[in-house]
Amino acid sequence: MSHNAIQDRPPVTTTTAVKHDPLRHARLPRWTPFAVAVGSITAAVGLGLAAGWHSRIQWGLVAATFFVLATYVITTKVEGSRQAKDRVATSLVWVCFILAVVPLLSLAWVTISKGLEVLDPYFLTHSMNGVLDAEAGGGVYHALLGTIEQVGIATLIAAPIGLLTAVYLVEYGGGKLSQAVTFFVDVMTGIPSIVAGLFILATWNLMLGFGPSGFAGAMALAILMMPVVVRSTEEMLKLVPNELREASLALGIPKWRTILKVVLPTAIGGITTGVMLAVARITGETAPVLLLVFGTKLINPNPFEGAQSSLPLYVYEQYAVGTDAAVARAWAAALVLIAFVMILNLVARGIARWKAPKTGR
Amino acid sequence: MVTTTPPIRNSRRAEGASRPGDKVFLGLSRGSGITLLVIMAAIAVFLTYRAVLAISQDSTNFLTTSEWNPAGQPPVFGIAVLAFGTVVSSIIAMVIAVPVAIGIALFISHYAPRKLAKPLAYVVDLLAAVPSIIYGLWGAIFLVPYLGGLNKWLDDYMGWTYIFDKSSDGVARSLFTVGILLAIMILPIITNVTREVFLQVPKMHEEAALALGATRWEVIRMSVLPFGRSGIISASMLGLGRALGETMAVAVVLSPSFVISGHLLDPGGGTFAQNIAAKFNEANEFGRDALIASGLVLFVITLLVNGAARWIIGRRKEYSGAAA
Missing domain, CATH: 1.10.3720.10 (MetI-like)
Incomplete structure (x- = not known):
């Protein structure tokens, strides 16, 4: 019976399926995230320069917001809302990561660059005995x-x-x-x-x-x-x-x-x-x-x-x-x-x- | 056959105890365990004792007074400002740090390229070891000036919310800045614990979701986050415990004042730990007792928070919490 049922299917459906395959959605090309990133950073920098914002952190935040919004809109248009949510989640996770890395890198960089200005063998082998507060020198x-x-x-x-x-x-x-x-x-x-x-x-x-x-x-x-x-x-x-x-x-x-x-x-x-x-x-x-x-x-x-x-x-x-x-x-x-x-x-x-x-x- | 097992165990224990070496070793190790308990008890008892000495001399209500002058005649001191500042800065830290930490943990466990994931986890481990005074130094010299722009923006566009209304000028040595700095400091520990839990999600759950056609985000929402929920909660509580008790970073960044203000961007306020560090040097013996009293409150709060975290972890035996 079941065998018959399968054979009963008219062959016409397969041809339509080839024409409009439901298993393959339209996909965005692989380079889309990079393009969107470049676009949103450019837009944020342009906006920042135009409005005269001084804080670079603000530029970064605006760029990140642009990136997430643009990704969502473009993906919804092309791939549908489920894929869009997925892409937004991916970009949010990346944004989280970058947000966290920036201060931590800055911390490491500042400590190393500022520290090396004074650090030398003299600093390691002398105490602060007799060194005035405003005076350079002394040690640790x-x-x-x-x-x-x-x-x-x-x-x-x-x-x-x-x-x-x-x-x-x-x-x-x-x-x-x-x-x-x-x-x-x-x-x-x-x-x-x-x-x-x-x-x-x-x-x-x-x-x-x-x-x-x-x-x-x-x-x-x-x-x-x-x-x-x-x-x-x-x-x-x-x-x-x-x-x-x-x-x-x-x-x-x-x-x-x-x-x-x-x-x-x-x-x-x-x-x-x-x-x-x-x-x-x-x-x-x-x-x-x-x-x-x-x-x-x-x-x-x-x-x-x-x-x-x-x-x-x-x-x-x-x-x-x-x-x-x-x-x-x-x-x-x-x-x-x-x-x-x-x-x-x-x-x-x-x-x-x-x-x-x-x-x- | 079943009855033979207990006698064997009993005889082994009896034999073990009869050897002098075993007795000494058991005594030593049990003694160490008891020492730990005694230390915990002593901390509670002695802090309470000194605190009671101080509070009994306090001429006002210790819990609701927002002034700190134990040297005055009569002595006036209370923890209202400190409790407010501690809670507010920790809440800000949690609101920022928890979502970001979950994001980073997901990044390391599910999103990062394989080759990047391991070194990243390693770096996060190292960051958890950076001493707090260095975060403080960096926060005071670098973060504070940088946050000026953000503060101005928040004041301009979010000022109507009252909490972001900046009513006085001055640098950003505010509870808000402290909250951001604390968030950066507790990120590594929350990330570490959360990541460890995410890695324990059964592969079968994830593969089942994938086989049903779920996108990566749906896999995370359907299998990873529900599995990791208690882990996330307990990791956050551990981070909260750190944030509540953080001393030096707050002491370096905040410009303290004994005022309760809902304007988070205004300089001022204080936290328990910061107040102890700041007031300690000028305090006489009674003043130190007063500081100990405020330390006791902090101790109790962190005890409750950590106890709750451990209780949540304890309900799930699979997760050991070793990294904490």
Whole structure:
């Protein structure tokens, strides 16, 4: 029956289908988006010049609006409204991307170009001792030293606690306590840095009566660092295949030796990466350092006594001074800081790729 | 056979606990976990304690007063301006950042050429690591002058909306500028988390939509966005948490004043974190307690926001949230 039904179809329909194939809509040529983009940018620049707008951002926004509108109108005319929506969505996504890239590129470019004006070996090896605000010269050595000491102490406090907590959560976890720890680690990730600073201020400085010091700052930084270390280590330990643990336990090796000799070495690459990323994150924290370390122009190598400086704090102080020479120093210190953080990031990601745990698949 | 399993597990646990090395190691790791809990509890307790010391001396209502003078006789301070500024600047940041971040995440996961997508994701990762003080420096020196034109345009054509009415002259060191800067700062983190969720959309869903003849946008609307909705919400909340607690960028860009003004383009206003950073150096011990009280409010707000985000993530086990 069905066979008959198919054969019953008059052959005439196929010929009409060839004439007016419903499966193939009219399509715009591939170069259409480029043409529309060029057109709308030209129109926006022309309009901007004619109306005398000064802001280049405004030109860009007008061009983007033209582009989206023109795309919609042209595509609706030729391809239909569904395709038009698709094209508008595509162009909106591109516009989003460009909108975001412009400020971020500008940030990188400005920091590098302004920073290189002042940055030289002298800047890295001298402090601000005796340098007047309006005077050029001086350097960032005391701040660099302070940052390295504070971040080092913070890492010494936070890394072991964070690591052991992660081991507890993954290897011994499952109970009520580990659920609570997991939840509060998550919550702790979101603590504003200034609140961590206030906490140390309230306890260490106001209640115990200590003065500002690098160590106080380091404790606040450690609070900010711990949850980051826990989360990343936890993820890495979860990647270690269970067969490895079982094989080791089956050989009669105690659990703690299994963890130390089998689980941790397998995940060591990822754990190192996590710790370094956490270090990179706290290196740029200004707020707790501002409250607790206080800032100084002198070199103070002792983190346990007296005010120190740190790179982000130095940037803030020099900006606040406001003279040309000081702002130039702020940019140079910002470049040093960003280079420090980026190098840490790149090395950490390099280690992650190089020592990625073998998941067995 | 079923009954044999629990005894084996029990005996292993008992044996493990009997070894001294295991006991020490378990103690150490459990102790670390407990240390974390203790720190969290201590933060809450000590901040509350110092805050209560300050608030009990406050001669006005702490929540509704828009003045900050803890050194006065009697001391007068309240958080109305700070709460207003924090909420408004964060809302501006969210309104700008969330759609753009979703756009970038879609761009990386679905639109960008394959060769471009991976390096882009990498760059976004790196951008999340740029210290906030550098965003602040850039914002104060570059963004503020550039926004002058936009502000004038908004004032000219949107002034009738009241919020875009610029009633005083001066540079754009306003809550609006702060909101834009915060948006730029939280873009990378929202993008990262959202992108991770988008990549987890089952390929089958997308292919099914494509097989039905859907365009790329329809695929995204029908399969990607519904799947990623909770991820988007939680990513936004994480970004909101950052924006609420951001200190240095706001402190550098805003020119603070203790006035609540609906004119967003006017310089002035303040946020919790910015106020702490700005008032800290000149404050005596009581003034510091007052600042701690305002910090406690900030702490509670971010706690609620982050808790809500985690709760939403927690309902979906597939997504780990490791990148956050």
